[in-house]
Every structure is written in C-alpha cells, then in structure tokens.
Amino acid sequence: MHRTAPRLARVLACAVVPVMLVVSGCSSDSGSDSGSDSAKKPGSGQTGASAGTQDSGAALATPEASKSREILPAKYAKLPAACQAVSGKTVGALVPSVKDKDGASSRTSDSMSRAGCSWNGLDDKGVKGSQYRWLDVAFQRYESEAALGSDGAERAKENYTKELSKARAAEGARDLKTAPLSGVGDEAQTVSYGLRKTDADFSYVTVVSRTENVVVSLTYNGTGYAGAKGPSVADLAKDAVAAAKEAVGSVARANK
Incomplete structure (x- = not known):
C-alpha cells in the first residue's frame, strides 16, 4: 500500500497537467526513459541546444566543401601595339x-x-x-x-x-x-x-x-x-x- 498511494497520486497529478507535459514527464513510471523516447521518434522536437549543434556542424563543413581552387596567373601580361x-x-x-x-x-x-x-x-x-x-x-x-x-x-x-x-x-x-x-x-x-x-x-x-x-x-x-x-x-x-x-x-x- 505504501507503493500504490504514491503511484495513484502521481497519475492524478498528471491528469491535470498539459498534454505536452504528460508526454515528456508522465508517460513512464520511471524518469530514466523520457528523454530517449523523444530522441528516437523522427517527429519529436529538438531542443535549441541540439539544433544549434547540428547547424554549427553544417556551417563548419561548408568552407571545407567550397574550398576555392588555386587561381593561376594570366597567360598574357601585356598587349601588342x-x-x-x-x-x-x-x-x-x-x-x-x-x-x-x-x-x-x-x-x-x-x-x-x-x-x-x-x-x-x-x-x-x-x-x-x-x-x-x-x-x-x-x-x-x-x-x-x-x-x-x-x-x-x-x-x-x-x-x-x-x-x-x-x-x-x-x-x-x-x-x-x-x-x-x-x-x-x-x-x-x-x-x-x-x-x-x-x-x-x-x-x-x-x-x-x-x-x-x-x-x-x-x-x-x-x-x-x-x-x-x-x-x-x-x-x-x-x-x-x-x-x-x-x-x-x-x-x-x-x-x-
């Protein structure tokens, strides 16, 4: 009975919070799986930190991908009369x-x-x-x-x-x-x-x-x-x- 009462109180508390909080905090008895569950779903939102990390990674790759080639001197250095x-x-x-x-x-x-x-x-x-x-x-x-x-x-x-x-x-x-x-x-x-x-x-x-x-x-x-x-x-x-x-x-x- 000591275990059942806290569990029931938690369920009742989750019933009155917004749906988004239910998904993130009340979908499991244990808090250890809540973060990994959203990470595995393709449609789940990314946090600002993770999005920023991906953007910075792409930015770092861009200069390398567009590295300019060597510009050679022009063949003719002067014009005729x-x-x-x-x-x-x-x-x-x-x-x-x-x-x-x-x-x-x-x-x-x-x-x-x-x-x-x-x-x-x-x-x-x-x-x-x-x-x-x-x-x-x-x-x-x-x-x-x-x-x-x-x-x-x-x-x-x-x-x-x-x-x-x-x-x-x-x-x-x-x-x-x-x-x-x-x-x-x-x-x-x-x-x-x-x-x-x-x-x-x-x-x-x-x-x-x-x-x-x-x-x-x-x-x-x-x-x-x-x-x-x-x-x-x-x-x-x-x-x-x-x-x-x-x-x-x-x-x-x-x-x-």
Whole structure:
C-alpha cells in the first residue's frame, strides 16, 4: 500500500497537467526513459541546444566543401601595339587610299588592359564613283583575380560573350548573321549585316575572338559612293577574318 498511494497520486497529478507535459514527464513510471523516447521518434522536437549543434556542424563543413581552387596567373601580361597588330600590307589591301597608314590609336587610361587602332580611306575613282573602307581593331586584356575566384581566361571568356552581344545589337542592322569561326584564337565568331547610313548602304563584318585572357574585336566595313557598287558582306568577311588572324597572332608575339 505504501507503493500504490504514491503511484495513484502521481497519475492524478498528471491528469491535470498539459498534454505536452504528460508526454515528456508522465508517460513512464520511471524518469530514466523520457528523454530517449523523444530522441528516437523522427517527429519529436529538438531542443535549441541540439539544433544549434547540428547547424554549427553544417556551417563548419561548408568552407571545407567550397574550398576555392588555386587561381593561376594570366597567360598574357601585356598587349601588342594595336596599330602594328595588322601588317601594313594588309591595311593597304583592305583600306585603299588609306588616310593614315600608321593608323589612329584609341585613347585609353590603361594601356596594359585596353588598346585599339583604326584606319579609313576613300578611293575616288572619278566618274566610276568612290569606295570607302573602315578597319578597326580593339584589344582587352584581363588579369587573374584571386579575390573574385576567377582567372584571366575566365574573365576574358565572359567579356567575349558580352562583345558578341554588343555586335549583334547594332541598331538598324539588316540581314544580321552570326557564324562560328575556327582557327582564330581559342574561340571566335563573325557577325555580319547590312546598314543604311549617310545615304549609302554599308556592309559590316565584326570578328570577335578570344585568345587566353585577351579579347580581340575587329570590325571591317565599307560602301560605294557616287554610283559605285559597294562590297558584299561575303567579300568583307574573307578579308576581315584574315586581318583578325594577324591581330590575334600579335598578342602571342608581344608576350614572347
């Protein structure tokens, strides 16, 4: 009877406490199994201490799982002299009656990262009209950035895509076409189209290429004036690709 009375009193006490307390404290005659029972059930709640322990464990594992790889230095440390990236012979062939055979350098505040040059000429054939040509080449070089977690080639690849998008977004372009190009750097594409301006129909070809951590963009366009027939996109593309190969090759030569 001494054992029964305390047990009965305990049952009566548990009958008036909240259900959650019954589960945790009154489900057994012995208090030794109450904690282990909730731990074994998948649906049982976790205490703040146990949840915090699991969260901190996951946090500790995250840096290890996302450990950054080694960022290697960019392959090319400098750019070529842009106005010498395309040979004088090529310039003379692509831009007849060139105004300045030495070219006009682009203005830049960082010659180690950006460079450019352009040539233009108007070949006046009298009663047969005139032929106008413009040639432009631009270089952009990217360093490896450990803080950004990317090497120079990766950054150049991103900008290569952006330069292609810019070439495709030419306002007023007609019959725009894009084609992959092999043999010019690590990757390259041509963007060609027609464009009406200055009361003449121009043909445009842009070659965008990437060689390691350098992006090279070459644009060649032209038209005929005073009744002269302008160049076809196909003819310009052939010459533009040849000039682009020279420009891309000049990057490696400048870094020897």
